[in-house]
Amino acid sequence: MALLEVIALTAEDARAAEAGGADRIEVVADMAADGLTPDPEVVAEMRRATSLPMRTMLRANSGFRTTAPELDRLRRAAGDLAEAGADGFVLGFLDPFGAVDAASVAKLAAALPADLPWTFHRALDHATDPLAGWAAVRMLGCDAVLTAGSARGVESGLDVLARRAAEGPASARLLMAGGGLRRKHVAALAAAGVGAFHVGTAVRPDGSWDASVDPALVAEWRALVTAASA
Numbered sequence: 001m002a003l004l005e006v007i008a009l010t011a012e013d014a015r016a017a018e019a020g021g022a023d024r025i026e027v028v029a030d031m032a033a034d035g036l037t038p039d040p041e042v043v044a045e046m047r048r049a050t051s052l053p054m055r056t057m058l059r060a061n062s063g064f065r066t067t068a069p070e071l072d073r074l075r076r077a078a079g080d081l082a083e084a085g086a087d088g089f090v091l092g093f094l095d096p097f098g099a100v101d102a103a104s105v106a107k108l109a110a111a112l113p114a115d116l117p118w119t120f121h122r123a124l125d126h127a128t129d130p131l132a133g134w135a136a137v138r139m140l141g142c143d144a145v146l147t148a149g150s151a152r153g154v155e156s157g158l159d160v161l162a163r164r165a166a167e168g169p170a171s172a173r174l175l176m177a178g179g180g181l182r183r184k185h186v187a188a189l190a191a192a193g194v195g196a197f198h199v200g201t202a203v204r205p206d207g208s209w210d211a212s213v214d215p216a217l218v219a220e221w222r223a224l225v226t227a228a229s230a
Contacts, residue, residue, distance in 0.1 A: 001226055001229065002190065002195045002196065002197060002225040002226060002228070002229035003023045003024065003176070003195065003196040003197065004021070004023050004024075004196075004197055004199070004221055004222055004225050005022065005023065005024045005026055005055075005176065005178070005196065005197070006020075006022040006024075006025050006026070006198075006200070006203055006213060007025070007026050007028060007031075007035075007200035008025040008026065008027050008046060008054075008213065009027075009028065009029070009031070010042070010045075010046075010212065011045045011046045011048070011049035011050075012212050012213070013025070013046075013213040014027075014046040014049045014050040014052065014054075015049045015050060016212060016213040016214060016218065017050070017052065017203075017215075017218055018050045018051065018052050019215040019218070020203070020213075020214075020215035020216065020217070020218020020219040020221075021218060021219055021222035022052060022218055022222065023052070023053075024052055024054070024055065024088075025046070025050070025052050025053070025054050025055070026054075026056075026057065026119075026198065027042070027043055027057065027086070028056075028057040028090075029042070029057070031200070031209045032209075033062035034122075035057050035059060035090075035121075036057060036059050036060065036061070036062075037056070037057050037058055037059055037060060037074065037077050037081075038056055038057065038081070040077075040080040040081055040083070040084040041084070043056055043084040043085055043086055044084040044085055046085070047084060047085025047086075048085075053087050053088060054088070055086070055087075055089055055117075055118070055119055056081045056086040056088075056089055056090065057089075057090045057091075057121070058077060058078055058089050058090065058091040058108065059074075059121070060074060064123040064126055065093060065094060065095070065096065065101070066093045066101070066104050071104060071107055071108055074091075074108055075108060078108070078111065078113060082112075082113040082114065082116065086116075087116060087117075088117045088118060088119070089112055089116060089117075089118040089119070090118065090120075090121050090146070091105065091109070091119075091120070091121065092105060092120040092121045092122075092123035092124065092137075093105055093123060094123050094126065094127060097128065098127055098129075099127060099128060099129065099132065099133065099136070100123070100124065100127060100132075100133045100136040100137055100140075102136050102140060105120070105140050106140060106141075109140065109141055109142075117142075117143045118141075118142050118144075119142055119144040119145065119146050119176065120137045120140065120142045120144070120145045120146070121146045122147060122148065122178070122179050124137055124145060124147050125147055125148050125149070125150060125151045125157070125179065126151050130160070138171070138174065142174070143174070144174060144175075144176045145174045145175060146178050146179070146198055147161070147175065147176070147177070147178070147179070148161075148177070148178065148179030148180055148181070149164070149177075153179050154177060154178070154179055154180045154189075155182070155185070157179075158185060158188060158189070161175060161177055161189060161192065161194060162188070162192035162193075165189075165192045165193035165194050166192065169193075172193035172194065175193075175194050175195075175196065176194075176196035176197065176198050177189050177196070177197050177198065178197065178198025178199065178200075179198075181197060181198065181199055181202065183202075183224055186224050186225055187228045189228075190225070190228035190229045191228075195229060197221070197225050202217070202221065203217040203218045203221060204217070
């Protein structure tokens, strides 16, 4: 069955995602900055609210670059988040030239508690050379790559996602389509071999981050991705 991941900001979001049939939640703070590292207390509250797997963002600023001191802070944050109940992470960095910062990613990934799984996030879509970035990311050890195929979103990146999925089962398994994902995209992506889908505003009333996740909307997405992948 296809995987459905829902962005959660609060315990209420987490409960709604589980009630609607989501498989996993991505826990973030500050969507005005496209998602930053959440407070461990919020993660602990979510852990009490849901049994779903939770992947928490490790990102300290609204850009995709990082520094050695920031990596140290993120490494410590990962430990705190794991103690609070996180069982996976979301991370990814670019270097000053817009290439995937493999050294920084590898350093943080190696420090994750108990070798917990992690997703490389949409930094890839903003790489100067996305093809080279995709090749680099595949070597880093993540088990998922959250990508729209384009910095402009899934609508512009459908062909890219389809080409990556066509590279073979290993590539297809890594792909998680997200970033402007809409219902009309799901069937084509599933037919191309994409089996994981990531939604945020699509499961909130009026598509607003100010609204909480709606379990009924999650259930509609659950049915959609399940049918498309059957």
